[in-house]
Amino acid sequence: MNGPLHRVVIIGGGFAGLYAAKTLGRSRAGVTVVDKRNFHLFQPLLYQVATGGLSPGDIAAPLRAALRRQRNTEVVLGEVTDLDITNRRVLLSGGAALPYDSLILATGAQHSYFDHPEWEAKAPGLKTIEDATEIRRRILYAFEAAERSTSTAERQEWLTFLIIGAGPTGVELAGAIGEIANKTLREEFRRIRPEEAHIILLDATSRVLPGYPEDLSRKAERSLIRLGVRTRSGVRVTAINDTGVTIHAAHSEEHITARTIFWAAGVQASSLGRILANHTSVPLDRSGRVMVSPDLTIPGHPEIFVAGDLAHLEHDGKPVPGVAPAAMQMGRYAARAILARLDGSPAPAPFRYLDKGSLAVIGRAAAVADFGAVHISGYLAWLAWLFIHLMYIVGFQNRILVFIQWGFHYLTFHRGARLITGGK
Amino acid sequence: MNGPLHRVVIIGGGFAGLYAAKTLGRSRAGVTVVDKRNFHLFQPLLYQVATGGLSPGDIAAPLRAALRRQRNTEVVLGEVTDLDITNRRVLLSGGAALPYDSLILATGAQHSYFDHPEWEAKAPGLKTIEDATEIRRRILYAFEAAERSTSTAERQEWLTFLIIGAGPTGVELAGAIGEIANKTLREEFRRIRPEEAHIILLDATSRVLPGYPEDLSRKAERSLIRLGVRTRSGVRVTAINDTGVTIHAAHSEEHITARTIFWAAGVQASSLGRILANHTSVPLDRSGRVMVSPDLTIPGHPEIFVAGDLAHLEHDGKPVPGVAPAAMQMGRYAARAILARLDGSPAPAPFRYLDKGSLAVIGRAAAVADFGAVHISGYLAWLAWLFIHLMYIVGFQNRILVFIQWGFHYLTFHRGARLITGGK
Numbered sequence: 001m002n003g004p005l006h007r008v009v010i011i012g013g014g015f016a017g018l019y020a021a022k023t024l025g026r027s028r029a030g031v032t033v034v035d036k037r038n039f040h041l042f043q044p045l046l047y048q049v050a051t052g053g054l055s056p057g058d059i060a061a062p063l064r065a066a067l068r069r070q071r072n073t074e075v076v077l078g079e080v081t082d083l084d085i086t087n088r089r090v091l092l093s094g095g096a097a098l099p100y101d102s103l104i105l106a107t108g109a110q111h112s113y114f115d116h117p118e119w120e121a122k123a124p125g126l127k128t129i130e131d132a133t134e135i136r137r138r139i140l141y142a143f144e145a146a147e148r149s150t151s152t153a154e155r156q157e158w159l160t161f162l163i164i165g166a167g168p169t170g171v172e173l174a175g176a177i178g179e180i181a182n183k184t185l186r187e188e189f190r191r192i193r194p195e196e197a198h199i200i201l202l203d204a205t206s207r208v209l210p211g212y213p214e215d216l217s218r219k220a221e222r223s224l225i226r227l228g229v230r231t232r233s234g235v236r237v238t239a240i241n242d243t244g245v246t247i248h249a250a251h252s253e254e255h256i257t258a259r260t261i262f263w264a265a266g267v268q269a270s271s272l273g274r275i276l277a278n279h280t281s282v283p284l285d286r287s288g289r290v291m292v293s294p295d296l297t298i299p300g301h302p303e304i305f306v307a308g309d310l311a312h313l314e315h316d317g318k319p320v321p322g323v324a325p326a327a328m329q330m331g332r333y334a335a336r337a338i339l340a341r342l343d344g345s346p347a348p349a350p351f352r353y354l355d356k357g358s359l360a361v362i363g364r365a366a367a368v369a370d371f372g373a374v375h376i377s378g379y380l381a382w383l384a385w386l387f388i389h390l391m392y393i394v395g396f397q398n399r400i401l402v403f404i405q406w407g408f409h410y411l412t413f414h415r416g417a418r419l420i421t422g423g424k
Numbered sequence: 425m426n427g428p429l430h431r432v433v434i435i436g437g438g439f440a441g442l443y444a445a446k447t448l449g450r451s452r453a454g455v456t457v458v459d460k461r462n463f464h465l466f467q468p469l470l471y472q473v474a475t476g477g478l479s480p481g482d483i484a485a486p487l488r489a490a491l492r493r494q495r496n497t498e499v500v501l502g503e504v505t506d507l508d509i510t511n512r513r514v515l516l517s518g519g520a521a522l523p524y525d526s527l528i529l530a531t532g533a534q535h536s537y538f539d540h541p542e543w544e545a546k547a548p549g550l551k552t553i554e555d556a557t558e559i560r561r562r563i564l565y566a567f568e569a570a571e572r573s574t575s576t577a578e579r580q581e582w583l584t585f586l587i588i589g590a591g592p593t594g595v596e597l598a599g600a601i602g603e604i605a606n607k608t609l610r611e612e613f614r615r616i617r618p619e620e621a622h623i624i625l626l627d628a629t630s631r632v633l634p635g636y637p638e639d640l641s642r643k644a645e646r647s648l649i650r651l652g653v654r655t656r657s658g659v660r661v662t663a664i665n666d667t668g669v670t671i672h673a674a675h676s677e678e679h680i681t682a683r684t685i686f687w688a689a690g691v692q693a694s695s696l697g698r699i700l701a702n703h704t705s706v707p708l709d710r711s712g713r714v715m716v717s718p719d720l721t722i723p724g725h726p727e728i729f730v731a732g733d734l735a736h737l738e739h740d741g742k743p744v745p746g747v748a749p750a751a752m753q754m755g756r757y758a759a760r761a762i763l764a765r766l767d768g769s770p771a772p773a774p775f776r777y778l779d780k781g782s783l784a785v786i787g788r789a790a791a792v793a794d795f796g797a798v799h800i801s802g803y804l805a806w807l808a809w810l811f812i813h814l815m816y817i818v819g820f821q822n823r824i825l826v827f828i829q830w831g832f833h834y835l836t837f838h839r840g841a842r843l844i845t846g847g848k
Contacts, residue, residue, distance in 0.1 A: 038564060038844045055479035057841030064612035065842070074614040077568040077844075096572070129845050140462060144501040148520070188488035190498040397832045397840050401825060408821045416821050417481030418489070420462045420501075421553050422846070 005030045006342055008335075009090050009100035011080055011272065013040050013063045015324045016106035016308030016331035018394070023335035025070040028342060032098055033063060034090065036079045040066055041129065042393050044324055045402070047169060049132035051139065051176035052184075052415040056129045058401050061394035080107075080272060085279045085301070102303050102338045105272055105290070106331060109309040109322060112268035112287065119240045123162075123261040126169055133421060135262060139177060140420050142260045143185060146192045159197045160258035162245055164237055165265030166203035167211065168360040171220060173262060174201040175362035178227030183364075183413035199229045200256065202247060204265075206233050209360060209368070211321070216368040219377040223362040237265075267322065269310050276306070285312045294350035296334050305334035313351065320353040324392070329353060359385045364410060429454045430766055432759075433514050433524035435504055435696065437464050437487045439748045440530035440732030440755035442818070447759035449494040452766060456522055457487060458514065460503045464490055465553065466817050468748055469826070471593060473556040475563065475600035476608075476839040480553045482825050485818035504531075504696060509703045509725070526727050526762045529696055529714070530755060533733040533746060536692035536711065543664045547586075547685040550593055557845060559686060563601060564844050566684045567609060570616045583621040584682035586669055588661055589689030590627035591635065592784040595644060597686060598625040599786035602651030607788075607837035623653045624680065626671060628660050628689075633784055633792070635745070640792040643801040647786040661689075691746065693734050700730070709736045718774035720758050729758035737775065744777040748816070753777060783809045788834060 006029045010017045013035035024031045039060040048054040067073045078092040083103075090098040111125035124134055139161070146158035163174045177199050185194040201208065201224065207217040208224065208231050221231055232247070239246035244257040269288035277284050282298040283291045289312035292298060296305045296313070308327035313320050320326050333351045340347055357371035361382060369381035376384070386406065393399050408414050430453045434441045437459035448455045463484040472478040487499045502516040507527075514522040535549035548558055563585070570582035587598045601623050609618040625632065625648065631641040632648065632655050645655055656671070663670035668681040693712035701708050706722040707715045713736035716722060720729045720737070731754035733746040744750050757775045764771055781795035785806060793805035800808070810830065817823050832838045 038568060038842070052481075055481040055841070056843055056845065057476075057479040060843050062612075062842045064609075065838075068612050075612075076572065077565075078572065094572070096574075129843065141501075144462060148500065148502065148518070150520075185488075188486075188492050188499075395840065397829065397838060400828060401840070404824060404828070405821065414489075414821060416819065416825070417479070418462070418486045419480055419484050419553065421480065 006101045006338075007032070007099060008102045008104065008338060009034065009098050010104045010106060011035075011090065012106035012108060012308070012310075013037070013075075014043070014106060014108050014308060015327035016108075016334075017104065018063070018066065018331070019328045020104050020106065020307065020331035020335040021067055021070070021073055023332045024338065025067075025073065027072065027339055029072065029102075029338065031070070031073040032076055033067065033073065034076045034078055034080060034092070034098065035063060036077070038062055038064070038077050040394055042398075043127075044389060045393070046126055046129075046132050047172045047176060049129065049417070050126055050135040050173065051180060052136055052418040053176070053409060054402060054405055055417045056133065058398055058405070059393065060129065061398060066394055083275055083279055085304075088303070100303075102305070104305045104307055104331070104334050105276065105310055106306070106308045106327070107270035107272045107310055108327075109267040109269050109287070109289075111263060112266040113263065114266060116240070119263065122240045122242070123164060123245075123263040125263040126173065135173075136417075137420050137422060138260050139180065140418055143189065143192070143194055143197075144420070145259070147189050155192060156198075157244075157257050157259045159192065159194075160244075160256070160260070161197060161199045162256060162258045162261045163199070163201045164245070164261065164263050166201050166205070166208040166231060166233070167264060168209065168358075170201055170203070170262075170264035171208055171224065171360055171362060173264060174199055174229045175224055175227055175366070178224065178229045179363045179413065180415065182228055184415050184418075186413075195228065197228065198258075199227075200258075201229055201231045202235050202237065202245070203231070203233050204236050208233070212358065212360070212368060212370050213375055216370055216375050216377060220360065220362055220368050223366040227363050267309070273306075273310055276304075280304075295337060295347065296330060296351050305337070307331045307334050315353060323358070325356060326353050359388065361385050364413065430525045430762075431456070431523060432526045432528065432762060433458065433522050434528045434530065435459075435514065436530035436532060436732070436734075437461070437499075438467070438530060438532050438732060439751035440532075440758075441528065442487070442490065442755070443752045444528050444530065444731065444755035444759040445491055445494070445497055447756045448762065449491075449497065451496065451763055453496065453526075453762065455494070455497040456500055456524075457491065457497065458500045458502055458504060458516070458522065459487060460501070462486055462488070462501050464818055466822075467551075468813060469817070470550055470553075470556050471596045471600060473553065473841070474550055474559040474597065475604060476560055476842040477600070477833060478826060478829055479841045480557065482822055482829070483817065484553065485822060490818055507699055507703055509728075512727070524727075526729070528729045528731055528755070528758050529700065529734055530730070530732045530751070531694035531696045531734055532751075533691040533693050533711070533713075535687060536690040537687065538690060540664070543687065546664045546666065547588060547687040549687040550597065559597075560842075561844050561846060562684050563604065564842055567613065567616070567618055567621075568844070569683070571613050579616060580622075581668075581681050581683045583616065583618075584668075584680070584684070585621060585623045586680060586682045586685045587623070587625045588669070588685065588687050590625050590629070590632040590655060590657070591688060592633065592782075594625055594627070594686075594688035595632055595648065595784055595786060597688060598623055598653045599648055599651055599790070602648065602653045603787045603837065604839065606652055608839050608842075610837075619652065621652065622682075623651075624682075625653055625655045626659050626661065626669070627655070627657050630657050632657070636782065636784070636792060636794050637799055640794055640799050640801060644784065644786055644792045647790040651787050691733070697730075697734055700728070704728075719761060719771065720754060720775050729761070731755045731758050739777060747782070749780060750777050783812065785809050788837065
């Protein structure tokens with residue numbers, strides 16, 4: 001049989017979009033992947049770029065290269081400005097329109113500074129390659145400025161690093177800065193001792209890694225302390241300015257002076273969720289995520305799927321977490337649902353996130369892993385983390401390059417990509 | 425014996441500065457290396473970053489890491505604003521002053537657009553890491569824009585690449601773009617054929633690689649033609665604007681329409697030469713290079729050495745070329761001259777550049793090498809190029825990473841660092 005070509009447009013080339021496209025690779029459908037960047041980014045390792053352990057190219061794979069073999073798939077570098085739901089078209093900046101029969105929205109999330117967008121310049125977050133090289137610049141520059149400084153007070157300000165938010169990103173960033181100060185930079189300076197840096201990890205909840213079981217939180221905190229990181233839980237940030245951060249904890253206010261501040265505290269969904277809600281009746285959650293049906297479509301529009309961090313779905317009252325494995329599973333699910341329709345097979349059972357576990361790394365040979373019934377930490381958790389990340393990173397060459405750089409790092413704490421570029 | 429510490433200040437951490445510092449590593453002198461960047465850059469491979477073959481981190485080594493073991497050496501990240509020759513001090517932005525007993529100036533060169541600084545925005549050159557990622561962005565973006573374009577004329581404009589200047593940098597850049605169009609991007613696009621790109625290499629002289637013997641120029645040109653590069657010799661650029669380049673050749677003017685233009689035509693010495701000339705009687709050449717004495721010092725100031733691309737010195741009426749080996753040799757020479765004075769040994773014989781040969785690479789397994797009496801080209805020249813560059817690149821990890829990426833490239837034409845970042 002040869003009906004008219006079924007056109008699937010996928011917006012976003014992250015984990016959800018890429019895995020959806022790959023699942024549709026050998027189908028009869030025509031697939032178009034739209035992204036404003038030309039590469040798929042392996043976000044779980046972005047903090048390693050921010051801390052000079054890996055180069056941007058090591059954790060990015062050009063989308064065209066990743067999908068080159070799929071003759072039914074094309075990649076469009078472009079920005080989506082609007083959706084024309086009635087006529088089933090995606091509108092791109094520059095005026096082009098892409099018609100679709102099925103649509104998968106997978107544009108993910110970005111930082112949220114809640115009601116304080118002005119904090120972004122003082123406390124950058126970590127979502128893009130540019131964020132990562134900017135954070136890298138600020139970390140390395142702080143040590144340089146401290147070395148050059150002639151005032152003890154100013155030197156101390158340059159050697160103080162504040163990380164706001166003790167989820168996995170904040171913990172990984174704080175741990176890596178601790179390792180840089182205590183190991184990587186050892187003996188490289190003549191006037192300062194990098195190991196005297198103050199690295200402070202703040203969180204509004206009562207412990208680090210609040211999404212993990214309590215025993216692993218405690219272990220993570222112990223590993224952080226060994227790397228010179230002090231954690232302050234139960235504190236709320238009320239102001240960020242040029243001199244540092246004002247925090248509020250148990251009826252008292254305090255100002256922490258620091259020149260280098262990073263934000264790992266909150267995310268909000270991409271603005272495409274708002275565009276979709278404007279054209280349909282689908283509700284958004286507080287972070288702007290689209291409240292999808294159990295089959296990842298939206299009410300009244302079985303042709304529109306939402307996957308990855310842009311989607312809000314609950315199992316037994318708990319939301320599916322905004323992590324890479326969930327995005328991959330959602331992307332694959334949406335693609336399979338489309339394939340089932342094309343084949344006339346029955347629709348798959350409602351989407352169910354299969355939680356294979358969570359991992360966070362704190363430094364060399366230190367990590368925590370929550371595999372549900374089994375909690376592990378230390379060397380074994382770190383090995384599991386290493387293996388899983390190498391397995392999922394896109395591109396054979398990237399896998400080799402990352403492996404080698406981790407090997408060097410393991411042996412020498414060496415961080416090769418320590419470049420201060422761009423910036424002021 | 426224990427006299428007062430002899431302080432050597434080296435300005436610039438390029439080939440001349442780094443090799444001078446290393447030569448002084450085990451001496452009694454106190455050494456300070458000042459650079460405005462925190463890394464030593466392996467400039468001969470910068471075009472590979474510009475064409476997505478290597479990542480910035482692969483060809484950069486943090487200066488502090490490279491000099492960490494030298495306990496007598498410190499690194500200062502800073503910008504030199506002036507020299508106080510009378511009191512022997514280097515003035516840094518921010519107000520600090522570094523006293524010296526011996527001074528080595530090695531701040532190199534930058535692009536020169538002759539009397540047309542306004543051309544820089546339209547036709548960037550290749551001297552810094554930021555230049556390289558900007559050129560990479562423009563090359564990759566041009567193919568994306570061509571794919572998206574709906575007009576045949578516009579598409580052709582996006583697929584036209586102009587490189588001005590057919591010295592080694594221009595030839596290497598043109599060859600790499602040819603390889604990207606003909607090999608790397610093959611089958612990645614659905615609407616354009618990247619191999620239909622026009623890559624045009626312009627030069628005012630009569631042949632490509634004018635500094636090389638004629639037979640090697642012809643061989644290089646043949647290799648370029650095989651990669652789809654057309655060379656236009658004997659043409660002078662008279663205008664660069666948004667639509668392309670106007671060239672003048674043998675009494676006729678012509679406008680070549682192109683969206684992507686690169687500049688590899690001229691360099692001028694760093695502005696430190698001008699500062700030095702303002703305070704002393706030393707003359708500069710037309711490009712702003714310092715006319716040094718045969719011992720690399722300047723008249724009346726035996727304590728001031730100039731090395732690398734900032735220095736102008738002639739042997740038998742021919743200037744020492746502005747290449748990495750000459751810079752290394754000059755840096756080492758200046759350091760040894762200082763060591764001889766400290767030891768009370770006789771001064772070394774006047775500096776003599778030992779020309780071990782020149783190499784330019786045109787693509788995979790294609791290069792030309794001029795070893796004086798012996799001219800080689802093709803595979804053998806490429807192997808020589810590969811071996812020599814791997815040997816001199818700074819940092820063991822970088823050597824391994826570059827080697828692996830070249831291995832992949834050799835087998836598959838794969839270019840891993842194909843990221844469109846930054847920019848508009």
